[in-house]
Amino acid sequence: MTEAHGVVFIVDDDAAMRRSLESLFRSVGLRVEVFASAQDFLRCTPPNLPGCLVLDVRLPGLSGLDLQRRMAEANLDIPIVFITAHGDIPMTVRAMKAGAVEFLTKPFRDQDLLDATHLGLERDREARAQRAASQELQNRYHSLTPREREVMAYVVAGLLNKQIAAELGMSETTVKIHRHRVMEKMGADSLAGLVRMADRLSIRVPKS
Amino acid sequence: MASGEERGPVNDSGEIHHLRSCISNLISLQALPAIWAGGEASRFLSVMLEALIGMLHLDFAYAQAIDTLGGRLEMVRIRHRRPADVDAAKIGRALEPWVRGDEPPRSMTILNPIGEGQLSISPLRFGIQGDSGVLVAGSERPDFPTAIEMLLLRVAANQATIALHEAGVATRQRQTGQELERRVEERTRELRQTSEALLEAQAELAHVNRVTAMGQLAASITHEVMQPIAAGINDAYAARRWLGIQPPNLDEVRQSLDRIVQEGNRAANVVGRIRAMFRNAPPRKDAVEINEAIREVVVLTHGELLKNNVAMQTQLAEDLPCIQGDRVQLQQVILNLIINAVEAMSSLREGSRELLINTRKDASGVLVTVRDSGSGLSAESLERVFDAFYTTKTGGMGMGLSICRSIVEVHGGRIWASRDFGQGAIFQFTLPLPGA
Numbered sequence: 023m024t025e026a027h028g029v030v031f032i033v034d035d036d037a038a039m040r041r042s043l044e045s046l047f048r049s050v051g052l053r054v055e056v057f058a059s060a061q062d063f064l065r066c067t068p069p070n071l072p073g074c075l076v077l078d079v080r081l082p083g084l085s086g087l088d089l090q091r092r093m094a095e096a097n098l099d100i101p102i103v104f105i106t107a108h109g110d111i112p113m114t115v116r117a118m119k120a121g122a123v124e125f126l127t128k129p130f131r132d133q134d135l136l137d138a139t140h141l142g143l144e145r146d147r148e149a150r151a152q153r154a155a156s157q158e159l160q161n162r163y164h165s166l167t168p169r170e171r172e173v174m175a176y177v178v179a180g181l182l183n184k185q186i187a188a189e190l191g192m193s194e195t196t197v198k199i200h201r202h203r204v205m206e207k208m209g210a211d212s213l214a215g216l217v218r219m220a221d222r223l224s225i226r227v228p229k230s
Numbered sequence: 231m232a233s234g235e236e237r238g239p240v241n242d243s244g245e246i247h248h249l250r251s252c253i254s255n256l257i258s259l260q261a262l263p264a265i266w267a268g269g270e271a272s273r274f275l276s277v278m279l280e281a282l283i284g285m286l287h288l289d290f291a292y293a294q295a296i297d298t299l300g301g302r303l304e305m306v307r308i309r310h311r312r313p314a315d316v317d318a319a320k321i322g323r324a325l326e327p328w329v330r331g332d333e334p335p336r337s338m339t340i341l342n343p344i345g346e347g348q349l350s351i352s353p354l355r356f357g358i359q360g361d362s363g364v365l366v367a368g369s370e371r372p373d374f375p376t377a378i379e380m381l382l383l384r385v386a387a388n389q390a391t392i393a394l395h396e397a398g399v400a401t402r403q404r405q406t407g408q409e410l411e412r413r414v415e416e417r418t419r420e421l422r423q424t425s426e427a428l429l430e431a432q433a434e435l436a437h438v439n440r441v442t443a444m445g446q447l448a449a450s451i452t453h454e455v456m457q458p459i460a461a462g463i464n465d466a467y468a469a470r471r472w473l474g475i476q477p478p479n480l481d482e483v484r485q486s487l488d489r490i491v492q493e494g495n496r497a498a499n500v501v502g503r504i505r506a507m508f509r510n511a512p513p514r515k516d517a518v519e520i521n522e523a524i525r526e527v528v529v530l531t532h533g534e535l536l537k538n539n540v541a542m543q544t545q546l547a548e549d550l551p552c553i554q555g556d557r558v559q560l561q562q563v564i565l566n567l568i569i570n571a572v573e574a575m576s577s578l579r580e581g582s583r584e585l586l587i588n589t590r591k592d593a594s595g596v597l598v599t600v601r602d603s604g605s606g607l608s609a610e611s612l613e614r615v616f617d618a619f620y621t622t623k624t625g626g627m628g629m630g631l632s633i634c635r636s637i638v639e640v641h642g643g644r645i646w647a648s649r650d651f652g653q654g655a656i657f658q659f660t661l662p663l664p665g666a
Contacts, residue, residue: 035536036457036461038457038458038461038462038489038492038493038496039457039460039461039464041461041465041489042461042462042464042465042468042486042489042493043464045464045465045468045472045482045485045486045489046464046465046467046468046471048468048482049468049471049472049475049479049482050471080453080533080536080537081536082535082536082541083541085539107452107453107456107457107460107533108449108452108453108456128456128457128460129456129459129460129463129464130460131467132464132467132468132471
């Protein structure tokens with residue numbers, strides 16, 4: 023059950039704060055990993071699970087906001103819940119603009135933190151699902167032969183088989199066979215489905 | 231006028247005998263100052279009168295002198311009578327008409343003021359200008375005084391002059407000495423009062439400086455209090471959740487409660503330290519563990535260092551002996567040095583702001599070093615940085631380091647600044663060990 027819920031990463035330089043947060047998350051059945059500094063967190067290899075980072079703003083060395091920037095640069099996309107003992111408005115705005123889930127001022131209500139963390143985990147879960155789906159789509163597309171990709175591009179552009187045959191200088195029957203293979207390999211059950219996939223793959227209509 | 235030479239022929243052996251006794255009398259008179267040395271005027275007048283009565287076989291000797299304190303001194307010796315039985319003042323009054331004149335006669339015969347018949351007297355003024363006193367020698371012998379007796383009387387009067395003069399000088403010296411002593415005492419008392427007032431003012435200033443320094447840290451210190459409170463609240467929430475699950479996890483609840491107690495105490499300790507820094511208490515002499523005192527200041531400044539992105543490192547030597555002094559004042563020195571260092575590094579790029587606090591034992595006791603990576607100190611600043619009202623900061627009063635120096639010096643130590651070979655400034659102070 024714990025694994026399915028995901029993992030909460032806590033980065034806070036205060037040992038008491040780390041222990042109390044860890045206990046709180048464990049009490050609602052979440053897996054927790056704690057770090058005393060941003061550098062320690064960057065060194066770890068996060069498990070392949072939905073995650074949420076509970077991050078103190080004021081840290082020795084790399085600050086929480088610095089870590090947020092570094093993660094963005096490194097395409098490390100884990101939702102962040104900021105916690106701070108004295109957040110000012112510019113700091114909050116900066117963090118939220120950079121995509122933070124929530125910005126909580128210590129001391130906070132446990133429910134606020136848990137809600138924010140769950141929201142973060144949910145976002146990560148969705149993002150992960152999306153990433154997985156898009157990866158799957160990519161894999162399918164890569165399994166097409168160059169010819170099949172050409173045919174697919176004309177199909178989603180709305181050309182009839184006859185027109186495609188003329189464009190590519192092949193028989194209409196051959197086009198039909200390619201078209202059938204494309205639908206099969208891409209797992210599309212309709213033309214509309216294939217068009218949506220092409221859209222997600224950003225396939226352009228070839229210039230004629 | 232009667233004298234030995236004019237008394238007609240005397241045989242040789244009589245003359246020799248006479249001269250011999252005269253010389254021995256002369257020597258005795260010359261020796262009088264040795265007996266008088268350091269004495270009072272009354273004492274050497276009485277010694278002189280006794281000597282004259284004995285040597286010259288006088289029936290009567292009177293002396294009047296101004297003593298060293300300016301008082302009139304009068305003394306009479308009469309052969310075969312105890313001094314206590316003689317009224318010197320009465321005799322003085324009787325002699326006055328013969329004595330008063332500017333140039334009293336060398337000798338005269340008067341009615342015996344102490345018995346029957348006539349008395350030959352010889353009044354002699356003495357003193358550098360004849361103003362120190364009068365010596366009157368008297369004898370019932372009509373041929374008194376002979377030339378030798380006159381000579382001896384003059385010698386005695388001269389000796390009295392010298393003695394009185396010396397006694398006067400000694401008295402004046404003694405008086406001057408006493409006066410000087412009194413003035414020195416007075417000045418010392420005034421100085422002590424001034425220095426007490428100064429110390430009070432200094433303590434007051436140090437207190438103001440401490441409060442100001444703590445005020446500068448207020449926001450950061452709030453962080454240090456808030457941190458354990460927030461952790462405690464988290465633990466309380468967690469405990470409630472551990473209780474709420476089925477079955478309740480009592481072990482986790484117990485651990486949460488233990489941590490809540492710890493965190494409550496931690497917050498209370500921070501508040502206690504802050505209160506100590508704000509209190510204006512008279513300086514104490516306690517055994518102070520300098521490392522512990524430093525750690526407490528480091529806790530209070532933790533948030534400030536984080537806020538300013540300063541990386542602090544402490545290297546505190548193990549087993550440092552305790553030093554004797556006022557913990558809060560010493561913490562103030564460290565606090566001032568830390569705040570200064572943080573300010574000195576504020577213009578640096580983040581990530582290069584480093585602060586090192588180091589303690590170790592050295593020959594003079596305990597050595598504390600605070601080193602920053604700031605822009606350092608100019609040669610002029612190095613010399614003047616501890617002077618009052620010297621500052622290189624725009625908003626600075628220039629009192630912080632001056633107060634540090636007086637605190638360290640009151641503890642018998644020394645504080646100085648130097649330049650780092652790389653960059654930044656080094657502030658160091660020593661504190662002597664008790665009994666060193």
